[in-house]
Amino acid sequence: MAQLLKKSVKLALVQLASTADKAHNLSHARTKVLEATSAGAKIVVLPECFNSPYGTKYFPQYAETLLPSPPTEKQSPTFHALSKLAKEANAYIVGGSIPELEEKTDKLYNTSLTFAPSGELLATHRKVHLFDIDIPGKIKFRESDVLSPGNKLTLIDLPEYGTIAVAICYDIRFPELATIAARKGAFLLLYPGAFNLTTGALHWELQARARAMDNQVYVGLCSPARDMQAEYNAWGHSMAVGPNAEVLQELDEKEGVVVQELQAGRIEEVRKGIPVYEQRRFDVYPDVSEGKIKFEG
Numbered sequence: 600m601a602q603l604l605k606k607s608v609k610l611a612l613v614q615l616a617s618t619a620d621k622a623h624n625l626s627h628a629r630t631k632v633l634e635a636t637s638a639g640a641k642i643v644v645l646p647e648c649f650n651s652p653y654g655t656k657y658f659p660q661y662a663e664t665l666l667p668s669p670p671t672e673k674q675s676p677t678f679h680a681l682s683k684l685a686k687e688a689n690a691y692i693v694g695g696s697i698p699e700l701e702e703k704t705d706k707l708y709n710t711s712l713t714f715a716p717s718g719e720l721l722a723t724h725r726k727v728h729l730f731d732i733d734i735p736g737k738i739k740f741r742e743s744d745v746l747s748p749g750n751k752l753t754l755i756d757l758p759e760y761g762t763i764a765v766a767i768c769y770d771i772r773f774p775e776l777a778t779i780a781a782r783k784g785a786f787l788l789l790y791p792g793a794f795n796l797t798t799g800a801l802h803w804e805l806q807a808r809a810r811a812m813d814n815q816v817y818v819g820l821c822s823p824a825r826d827m828q829a830e831y832n833a834w835g836h837s838m839a840v841g842p843n844a845e846v847l848q849e850l851d852e853k854e855g856v857v858v859q860e861l862q863a864g865r866i867e868e869v870r871k872g873i874p875v876y877e878q879r880r881f882d883v884y885p886d887v888s889e890g891k892i893k894f895e896g
């Protein structure tokens with residue numbers, strides 16, 4: 600059987616310290632992405648809401664318009680900055696996420712853009728599961744007060760390497776997405792995300808390792824750096840996890856960059872050792888990757 604990851608590749612997770620100044624955030628992201636690609640990274644991931652503070656009140660203020668595609672520079676400076684940067688860095692860039700305004704409907708989305716080394720837009724993922732939680736005395740957050748959900752899974756073909764899947768933060772809590780992506784052949788699941796001090800401590804690593812373990816694939820989580828002056832305190836701890844659910848590298852809460860080599864053949868080695876891939880009992884329960892599934896990529 601062909602290897603899911605066709606050739607070994609270095610993945611970078613860029614844990615950025617962002618500010619309220621979008622232009623600064625974009626130029627700072629450029630510096631850190633170029634640092635990662637100088638270290639050999641060919642797939643570079645930015646955090647959720649990497650060019651604005653994170654919070655429902657900021658989404659309308661920082662939103663950019665992406666449709667029709669390509670947008671003008673004025674509609675989306677981030678689109679153009681990332682496209683140019685992918686070309687300059689000669690790498691795939693999974694551009695974390697930004698708030699998106701769809702002008703036609705006046706709806707806001709939490710949206711991730713992925714660019715090829717040519718600068719071409721490869722895929723757009725709108726966060727499918729909105730972050731609505733209420734843990735008394737700890738944290739209440741309702742993205743659905745201002746955002747609308749996306750309605751597609753995002754699988755992206757990187758011709759030299761294979762297929763990756765991109766989803767955003769809270770999406771990681773829905774294992775069906777990951778399982779479908781893995782069963783469709785993804786070697787890597789990427790989640791730009793901004794967990795917090797409550798759920799980060801509880802579930803960040805657990806979710807990353809669980810998605811890797813269930814599916815025997817690589818997983819990358821990319822968070823903003825923690826800012827205790829901000830209203831929302833991100834957990835940080837961006838991490839790369841291997842197909843045997845082992846944490847390969849993890850940052851602390853400060854700004855930093857993870858560069859991790861993903862090895863061709865490793866997924867198959869893990870699946871040979873623990874062959875759940877061949878042991879599934881679709882005669883007993885349905886295969887979630889079959890049937891009507893909406894994709895974007």
Ligand SMILES: O=C(O)CCC(=O)C(=O)O
Binds near residue numbers: 729770795
């Ligand atoms: O799932 C969580 O605990 C955090 C999710 C989150 O922060 C987000 O979706 O932005």
